Amino acid sequence: MMNEDLAQAVKAEVPLLRKLAELREIHKGYSPDRKFEAAADGRRYLLRIYEQRLVARKQEEFKILQELHERHDVRCSRPLGIGMLSGLGLGYMLLTYIEGEDAVDELPRLSKGQQYDIGYDAGSQLRRMHQIQAPDSVAASWAQRSLAKHRKYVDEYSQTETKIERGDRVLGFIEEHLHLLQHRPVSLQHDDFHTGNLIIKDGCLAGIIDFNRFDWGDPYQEFMKTGMFSSEVSIPFAVGQIRGYFQGREPDELFWTLYSMYIAMCLISSVVWIKKVKPEETGIMMEKINRVLADHNDFQAVIPQWYSNYQ
Template identity: 30%
Template sequence: MMDAGWAEKEQEDTGAKICRELMEKLDIKSYETVAEGLSGDRKFHVETSDGGHFLLRLSDEAEYEQKKAAFDRMRKADSIGIPMCRPVAFGSCDDGRCVYQLLTWCEGRNGEKLLPFLPEMKQYNIGIKAGEILRTIHTIPAPELEPWQKRYFSENDCRIKASSDCGIRIDGSDILLAFVENNRHLLNGRPQCLQHGDYHIGNLMISDAGEVSVIDWELLDFDNYADPWKEFGSIGLTDVHPHFVTGLIRGYFGGEPPLQFWKLLAYYLAVGAVIMVPWAYYLQKDELPYAVKHVKDVLRWFDNFRRDVPEWFCPERL
């Protein structure tokens, strides 16, 4: 049986072989492996003969349709001027066994690593820019779809039920489940639009000048057409930086959000916490402590849903 080290070496060798195959096709002069990120893609920082810098992503042929859908979403966002890793080329290689995407290289540092070291005012200003970008992404309309509440619950009802069935008991989980059940009506009649799908500080690159670019459009969720406010359900999946998130929300709304936003934010965060527990229990046991913590965090943020505005939102203008 091949050990992990040999498997990793074989994967690197295969990636390098494919890079060499694509060198002429994509005019690549040199390449180096990129180790960051959680996706299963093999990634390379490549330079073309004219000095251009790009990200090359390689995926298994079985992911062709999913990767093509993500590439097409990026093209839509790029067409309206979103600052992002711009899509350049897409296709098959390695005799059809591999899918490649060539994207422009985003300079800067990953926001998740940079943000904790920035002054609060800079965190807030980056949040404002990120919110304005997200609002622009959401101007891209959805195709004709079933009503949002029907799409949402057809996918999540079984997951919500699994939270009760898995047998994990957490202090306050009954409050969480009751809130989810009693507020289903909040989704009635909600609009739908294009989504990034995983919009949080870890998927933003920050330049030295404080400019923001959006990366990693890979996550497929509801075909990435959903209620625009659902996009904020990623809050808390990475560390919550109050000044950044406050700026994100104010930048998105161009000021203070309406009360209805807070109610829907609480709902999406509550459902996210509920369904994370059975996901961890059945599929990713090592993530169960984090899932339990997330349930407790959501309950604390909203004081067991006795408050509308979460505790991490900064009420004073900076």
């Protein structure tokens, strides 16, 4: 589908974009949506285009964004409209555009103090997001769902040629702590909360983007992306995020044990995911995995070195 055809459909079907002046595709990220920066009437918007089969999920995402923005004061895009481009058989979601630069690019240019403060702010925002509790039917099945997902990844991992060094230690650590999945609180999850999905402007956190992977689960699971990705970009940010989430208090041993179990699970699933989705980036992913193993001394330590050594 050419962007010219899409532009004509957008003008005809999206009320706020009747006077569309520009439609520029955004190619960053792994989202299945097509994303566009749109300009109309002197304003900039984010336009997401998705397949018709995703309509119900996108309607739920739209409602979640409304609640986050209006009731919890979370710095995310405000949803403005949702509907169908009937001539193309595609759905659309229109949101406000968050101005700024990706945190993954901007953080290294800032002072360590600024990086920490932005992380603290991000942790506070994440805590607000986790105030949205899961529906009872979803919450009750968390342990079962999480365990089934892990077992599936382990089966697939066992069949791949790519293996984690001392992977038996990783799998053993997970097995030893799987009982902790029981009786956990279950809330909304962004499910991809890291520096690649945060926007910085003028040295401050401008907003959180890409909620399309939202899920319901243990809020502590959200931090595995902190160790997997954000700590590689900025340790001050990662430390700040954890302290901001806990409102300046140090997290307890239960947090660190769950964090370590979830990031260990992430190592296994990451091998499977990269081989399926981006096999050409397997080397990059294995470097990240080896860094996490070193951070945890092959999971003999639940607090990662980047946190315990931070001053």
